[in-house]
Amino acid sequence: MKTLAELGLTAQNGREARIEGLTVDSRNVTSGDLFAALPGATVHGGNFIAKAVELGAAAILTDTQGAQIARDVLAASDVAVIVAQDPRQTLAQTASLWFGAHPRTVVAVTGTNGKTSVSTFCRQIWEEMDLRGVNIGTTGVEGAWTHPLKHTTPEPITLHRVMAQAAQNGVTHAAMEASSHGLDQRRLDGVFLAAAGFTNFTQDHLDYHATFDAYFDAKMGLFTRVLPDDGVAVINLDDPKGPLVAQICAERGQEVIGVGRDDHARLRLMGQRFDATGQDVLFEWQGKSHHVRLALIGGFQADNVLLAAGLVIAAGADPADVFDTLPHLGTVHGRMELAATRANGAAVFVDYAHTPDAVKTALTAMRPHVMGRIIAIVGAGGDRDTTKRPLMGAAAAQNADVVIVSDDNPRSEDPAAIRAAVMAGAVTQGGAALHEVGDRAEAILRAVDMLRPGDALLIAGKGHETGQTIGDTVLPFDDVEQASMAVAVLDGII
Numbered sequence: 001m002k003t004l005a006e007l008g009l010t011a012q013n014g015r016e017a018r019i020e021g022l023t024v025d026s027r028n029v030t031s032g033d034l035f036a037a038l039p040g041a042t043v044h045g046g047n048f049i050a051k052a053v054e055l056g057a058a059a060i061l062t063d064t065q066g067a068q069i070a071r072d073v074l075a076a077s078d079v080a081v082i083v084a085q086d087p088r089q090t091l092a093q094t095a096s097l098w099f100g101a102h103p104r105t106v107v108a109v110t111g112t113n114g115k116t117s118v119s120t121f122c123r124q125i126w127e128e129m130d131l132r133g134v135n136i137g138t139t140g141v142e143g144a145w146t147h148p149l150k151h152t153t154p155e156p157i158t159l160h161r162v163m164a165q166a167a168q169n170g171v172t173h174a175a176m177e178a179s180s181h182g183l184d185q186r187r188l189d190g191v192f193l194a195a196a197g198f199t200n201f202t203q204d205h206l207d208y209h210a211t212f213d214a215y216f217d218a219k220m221g222l223f224t225r226v227l228p229d230d231g232v233a234v235i236n237l238d239d240p241k242g243p244l245v246a247q248i249c250a251e252r253g254q255e256v257i258g259v260g261r262d263d264h265a266r267l268r269l270m271g272q273r274f275d276a277t278g279q280d281v282l283f284e285w286q287g288k289s290h291h292v293r294l295a296l297i298g299g300f301q302a303d304n305v306l307l308a309a310g311l312v313i314a315a316g317a318d319p320a321d322v323f324d325t326l327p328h329l330g331t332v333h334g335r336m337e338l339a340a341t342r343a344n345g346a347a348v349f350v351d352y353a354h355t356p357d358a359v360k361t362a363l364t365a366m367r368p369h370v371m372g373r374i375i376a377i378v379g380a381g382g383d384r385d386t387t388k389r390p391l392m393g394a395a396a397a398q399n400a401d402v403v404i405v406s407d408d409n410p411r412s413e414d415p416a417a418i419r420a421a422v423m424a425g426a427v428t429q430g431g432a433a434l435h436e437v438g439d440r441a442e443a444i445l446r447a448v449d450m451l452r453p454g455d456a457l458l459i460a461g462k463g464h465e466t467g468q469t470i471g472d473t474v475l476p477f478d479d480v481e482q483a484s485m486a487v488a489v490l491d492g493i494i
């Protein structure tokens with residue numbers, strides 16, 4: 001139980017309240033709760049204030065519109081009413097005070113692609129330094145304490161609950177993903193960040209954000225609003241937006257650590273050499289060069305590793321200790337993960353590329369590791385940004401030798417229509433041989449069957465996912481498992 005004052009809140013109607021819990025959903029209200037009636041994408045939470053009051057809410061947090069919608073109910077009840085200009089932000093700060101404890105050092109990373117990879121590498125670096133770290137994001141809470149999550153950036157009540165539980169379980173360091181939805185909805189506004197990172201900015205989620213600029217502005221909220229003035233910004237300067245992000249941070253007085261091949265980078269990538277099992281990387285930190293062997297496939301994973309190293313340094317670690325950990329970093333589940341190898345040596349990789357830029361990056365990253373042909377399985381999700389579908393098809397056809405368009409979580413949409421949109425982009429490119437095989441298991445079996453010595457297969461789109469969502473049904477489906485089964489069957493192991 002906490003008083004409003006303890007939560008940093010004051011009721012406009014002068015009422016006091018003893019809060020027993022927090023919720024954003026009227027259907028979950030129990031006696032003594034603070035109900036946050038938030039402006040939603042489809043409906044204003046103010047419409048559910050009556051229900052929340054009926055269920056015994058002690059306080060309502062809303063905006064002027066919510067208070068207006070429920071004015072009669074509020075006037076007739078003794079509930080405390082907090083009217084905030086930005087109730088999502090107030091809720092985030094309230095959730096932080098409600099749960100109290102959180103890991104001592106928290107960093108966050110935003111960008112279209114690479115967030116899960118960077119936050120996982122941060123956690124691995126901390127672990128290698130004998131610190132109790134976690135990453136929080138698309139793959140749940142992983143590391144010294146684990147917990148499943150439904151969202152990449154959970155809403156603030158869940159976020160602060162898991163951070164408190166992690167801290168109570170001895171976790172001192174956390175690296176979290178800041179999704180554009182999460183930033184737009186102020187989900188991390190109550191988190192105290194030591195450092196924040198930026199990977200890149202390309203197309204995704206144009207179903208949610210009205211324009212590219214709105215999508216970029218949402219991401220910039222991490223630096224303009226969430227990271228304090230004395231926080232450190234770690235920026236990939238090689239991305240076309242990188243210098244602008246660095247400028248935005250410098251104008252706020254934040255220290256900037258530039259990362260990348262760019263001349264201005266403090267953590268500067270000087271060279272990479274690729275082979276079948278990984279890469280050798282040469283980089284400089286403040287002018288002094290270092291050479292490390294990374295057991296990771298894909299040049300972009302070196303960018304992610306350096307960004308993670310920059311974040312861990314920015315959050316207080318000794319650079320030399322950080323660099324010593326890098327050869328021990330392991331593949332991030334579902335990101336350029338070697339899933340199986342055929343008896344003839346051909347490799348099968350599973351990767352979470354689900355944007356046009358990621359498909360291009362993943363395929364071009366494979367090239368220097370592969371002597372023969374690259375076969376790609378690609379598909380796009382239903383009920384998501386439709387404009388990215390042809391672009392994903394085109395990216396696959398431009399960068400692979402054989403492309404198989406298949407299904408990836410069609411959700412409520414007609415899978416054939418999604419495939420047609422991906423195919424429409426692929427056919428414009430010429431070059432690659434194109435196939436359409438809706439059933440993903442069959443697509444994987446056929447692709448594995450095509451593999452000749454020296455070839456490699458990239459199964460893109462689902463990464464770590466364990467289900468195929470068709471309509472409302474989630475069927476068990478795991479690309480890594482399917483790949484090893486296909487190899488076992490075709491090589492006569494089973």
Ligand SMILES: CC(=O)N[C@H]1[C@@H](OP(=O)(O)OP(=O)(O)OC[C@H]2O[C@@H](n3ccc(=O)[nH]c3=O)[C@H](O)[C@@H]2O)O[C@H](CO)[C@@H](O)[C@@H]1O[C@H](C)C(=O)N[C@@H](C)C(=O)N[C@H](CCC(=O)O)C(=O)O
Nearest residue numbers: 024025026038040041042043045048151152153179181182
């Ligand atoms: C599109 C989106 O982000 N929606 C989020 C948003 O919901 P909304 O605005 O659509 O809510 P709404 O249905 O209009 O309802 C408005 C309010 O009334 C409340 N309500 C509604 C009905 C009722 O009976 N009682 C009640 O109290 C709702 O809880 C809500 O607070 O606000 C809700 C909390 O207030 C979030 O839970 C919800 O996230 C949904 C679950 C979601 O799926 N979000 C996804 C798209 C997401 O955030 N993904 C990102 C991106 C991952 C990536 O990078 O790919 C992520 O971080 O996971």
Ligand SMILES: Nc1ncnc2c1ncn2[C@@H]1O[C@H](COP(=O)(O)OP(=O)(O)OP(=O)(O)O)[C@@H](O)[C@H]1O
Nearest residue numbers: 112113114115116117138300351352353358361362
């Ligand atoms: N630095 C990078 N630059 C370009 N593409 C990348 C980069 N890092 C990862 N990718 C591509 O993006 C895919 C997803 O990577 P990751 O899961 O780390 O990104 P994410 O930002 O967490 O994605 P999500 O938005 O789904 O949470 C990878 O499988 C790879 O294909």
Ligand SMILES: N[C@H](CCC[C@H](N)C(=O)O)C(=O)O
Nearest residue numbers: 354380381384408409461462
């Ligand atoms: N976080 C992303 C993941 C997409 C993964 C892909 N497998 C799909 O279902 O589109 C989204 O929800 O848009």
Ligand SMILES: [Mg+2]
Nearest residue numbers: 115116137138
């Ligand atoms: Mg992620």
